[in-house]
Amino acid sequence: MSKRPETIVLHTGHRADPTTGSVVPPIHQTTSYQFNSTEHAANLFALKEFGNVYTRIMNPTTAVLEERIAALEGGVAALATSSGQAAEFFAIQNICHAGDNFVTSTDLYGGTWTLFANTMKTMGIEARFVDPSDPENFRRATDARTRCYFAETLANPKLNAFPIAEVAKIGRELGVPLIVDNTAAPIICRPFDHGAAVVVHSTTKYIGGHGTSVGGIIIDGGNFDWEKHAERFPMLNEPDPSYHGAIWTQAVKPLGPIAYIIKARVTLLRDLGSAMSPFNAFMFLQGLETLPLRMKAHCENAALVAAHLSKHPSVKRIIFAGMHSDAEQKRRAAVYLKGGYGGLVGFELKDGMDAGRRFIDSLKMIYHVANIGDARTLAIHPASTTHSQLSAAEQARTGVTDGYVRLSVGIEHIDDIIADLDQALERSAVPLKRAS
Numbered sequence: 001m002s003k004r005p006e007t008i009v010l011h012t013g014h015r016a017d018p019t020t021g022s023v024v025p026p027i028h029q030t031t032s033y034q035f036n037s038t039e040h041a042a043n044l045f046a047l048k049e050f051g052n053v054y055t056r057i058m059n060p061t062t063a064v065l066e067e068r069i070a071a072l073e074g075g076v077a078a079l080a081t082s083s084g085q086a087a088e089f090f091a092i093q094n095i096c097h098a099g100d101n102f103v104t105s106t107d108l109y110g111g112t113w114t115l116f117a118n119t120m121k122t123m124g125i126e127a128r129f130v131d132p133s134d135p136e137n138f139r140r141a142t143d144a145r146t147r148c149y150f151a152e153t154l155a156n157p158k159l160n161a162f163p164i165a166e167v168a169k170i171g172r173e174l175g176v177p178l179i180v181d182n183t184a185a186p187i188i189c190r191p192f193d194h195g196a197a198v199v200v201h202s203t204t205k206y207i208g209g210h211g212t213s214v215g216g217i218i219i220d221g222g223n224f225d226w227e228k229h230a231e232r233f234p235m236l237n238e239p240d241p242s243y244h245g246a247i248w249t250q251a252v253k254p255l256g257p258i259a260y261i262i263k264a265r266v267t268l269l270r271d272l273g274s275a276m277s278p279f280n281a282f283m284f285l286q287g288l289e290t291l292p293l294r295m296k297a298h299c300e301n302a303a304l305v306a307a308h309l310s311k312h313p314s315v316k317r318i319i320f321a322g323m324h325s326d327a328e329q330k331r332r333a334a335v336y337l338k339g340g341y342g343g344l345v346g347f348e349l350k351d352g353m354d355a356g357r358r359f360i361d362s363l364k365m366i367y368h369v370a371n372i373g374d375a376r377t378l379a380i381h382p383a384s385t386t387h388s389q390l391s392a393a394e395q396a397r398t399g400v401t402d403g404y405v406r407l408s409v410g411i412e413h414i415d416d417i418i419a420d421l422d423q424a425l426e427r428s429a430v431p432l433k434r435a436s
């Protein structure tokens with residue numbers, strides 16, 4: 001089987017359903033599965049054999065999605081979850097317990113920030129936020145209780161590519177795995193190729209691609225030596241009382257380097273229950289089939305939109321991974337993003353808050369929503385919405401200014417996208433005197 005993305009998304013993990021011949025993976029809308037015998041049932045529960053038990057823990061439709069996305073990212077196995085937030089929480093909770101800490105980039109999706117800074121704190125897990133412009137900040141924040149590093153490939157609003165290889169290398173020296181949220185850059189970045197140990201996605205965004213379903217996934221790179229760093233990972237190297245004393249690095253060894261992802265499935269998903277519904281798995285499989293095509297179109301349109309806006313008199317500044325003026329950011333974008341710079345474009349209006357609001361209110365085709373990765377073009381004005389609770393200083397630290405607008409550029413015809421942007425920009429200009 002070819003390993004190229006365009007083929008993986010159509011063929012990996014399923015070939016003609018054995019009972020019906022169905023070409024498309026069927027939606028297995030069932031909670032449970034008949035055991036062949038008491039011995040079979042006992043083997044499944046003891047992990048001596050792999051098979052379906054109950055849809056909270058695994059499902060055949062979801063399994064195809066997991067296998068396909070694992071292959072796409074170049075990992076060994078994956079675990080789908082009910083949302084991207086659940087995927088991120090599980091990815092960390094799997095190896096980070098009360099009293100432990102992890103080091104995270106400050107450039108984060110808002111929901112991830114609140115999960116790390118507030119909810120995980122109440123569980124006794126400390127998130128140490130560091131500036132990713134200097135990778136050494138990760139080393140400086142590491143101690144004996146640091147269990148992982150966390151970052152996004154291409155975090156908005158700054159849209160800087162994260163230095164994956166640099167931070168992964170520091171982590172491997174110290175025995176700390178890097179978890180990368182690759183939601184904004186599927187296809188164009190493969191974090192495992194640069195040394196990441198675990199990848200997470202909100203499948204809600206580009207993978208689903210049509211704004212229909214919320215979901216997430218964790219992919220195990222199978223490339224981190226949990227046994228070598230046994231003192232840092234007792235949860236994978238000591239008997240687990242929640243699973244009749246299983247030692248995860250030993251229990252599933254014959255099946256490959258999948259200790260991390262198996263533990264997440266059979267303990268966290270079992271206990272916390274944030275499973276993806278089979279119907280949503282089907283929707284994500286459908287989206288996945290055109291992901292390579294769509295990413296190409298998103299990247300092409302975004303580059304054209306960025307070039308057009310950069311020449312517009314109402315626009316003060318463009319924030320786009322393909323247009324950084326800073327030499328190091330330019331280098332990182334070239335190293336980590338291949339075949340395009342993603343579909344996200346930020347820009348700053350000269351006339352600030354009022355112009356930002358007017359621009360959004362004047363859009364006709366482009367949707368005003370808090371989402372990214374839809375086939376449709378989407379826009380949001382963070383200062384009056386997602387970031388309105390932050391102080392001006394906090395907004396500035398996150399990269400949001402009064403006139404900042406974020407676009408998730410879709411796959412419509414470029415002329416129609418630009419026409420809508422242009423007419424809204426014209427109306428956004430603040431008149432010298434208000435009419436009323």
Ligand SMILES: *Cc1c(COP(=O)(O)O)cnc(C)c1O
Nearest residue numbers: 083084085109183202204214215
């Ligand atoms: C949307 C998003 C999430 C959260 O995913 P949900 O599916 O909405 O729970 C996490 N990280 C990034 C980068 C996102 O864009």
